[in-house]
Amino acid sequence: MPSSGNSHKVRLLFRKLGIEYRHVAAEYGSGVTTRPEFLRKNPHGRVPLVEWDDGRILSESNAILFHFGDGTKFTPSDPFLRSKMLEWMFWEQNSHEASVAVRAAILNYAHREAERRTEVLDPLFDAGQRNLARMNAQLETTPFLVGDDITLADICLYPYTATAESRGGFDLSEMQAVITWLARVEADPGHVALEWLPERSQNGPGSG
Ligand SMILES: N[C@@H](CCC(=O)N[C@@H](CS)C(=O)NCC(=O)O)C(=O)O
Structure with a gap:
């Protein structure tokens, strides 16, 4: 969700770690988070949500941060x-x-x-x-x-x-x-503002 701070957290970490991904916008008003196909992925109807090619799905911004940030310079070893x-x-x-x-x-x-x-x-x-x-x-x-x-x-x-x-x-x-x-x-290197979206970015279905 381009306007969401919870989504911004993930865009920040992915940029800092150089993780490539395809961004799908799910802004309020687009209807993306209330569609049955989205609710099957996250019954809570919330973004951010990461979907792997093999079908695994992870939601909750801080769980996503921990999954990708664990073992990097962004987690203390102590x-x-x-x-x-x-x-x-x-x-x-x-x-x-x-x-x-x-x-x-x-x-x-x-x-x-x-x-x-x-x-x-x-x-x-x-x-x-x-x-x-x-x-x-x-x-x-x-x-x-x-x-x-x-x-x-x-x-x-x-x-x-x-x-x-x-x-x-x-x-x-x-x-x-x-x-x-x-x-x-x-x-800190790789910082991006809230408004920044990755190049491989597309609007969610039906969002115009
Ligand atoms: N605890 C969740 C909160 C996620 C959340 O509230 N997402 C909002 C945007 S910030 C959302 O998806 N809203 C869509 C909706 O309510 O339809 C997280 O940290 O990921």
Whole structure:
């Protein structure tokens, strides 16, 4: 999904690792994720989803990151640091994405317009600010989330943090460590912006 931070995570890692793939767009409005043939691949009806030529299928952005990133420079070899990386990735899904990404989705996707109400948006703002502050506190002590080197945790938390202000209406002005970290992640080789799509890219069926 070109507009999705969860999909951006996968585009980022694949680009960094030089993994070749055919990209199939499944933007909201294309109907791709609600088609029976897609629901057979992922009954949850969500992207990103990776399909191998032999028919294997893997969904959940962070499972995809771990599958392709395990054993590369993006996973620490130390078992404890590896688990700390996973701690951030589980937290991302449970807390960060559930506030920062959800508020951005409500504000940006037309089909979520009915949710643009104070009683929905304000608690998401408060939770999101707290979660961004938690990242800031960590990044005041280490350059990347798990220490001195970039890991899957940074790739995982980059997309929705990078668009937290522009799409989610959050305020990073007091979070200098997060701002510096965003630039540090962007400087890592192979970085691509949310809008970037690979050359071998096609629209999903029926998406125009
Ligand atoms: N936990 C999942 C969340 C995936 C997800 O929510 N995907 C959204 C886009 S960000 C989606 O596919 N929406 C399509 C739909 O709801 O029809 C992951 O990390 O991959």
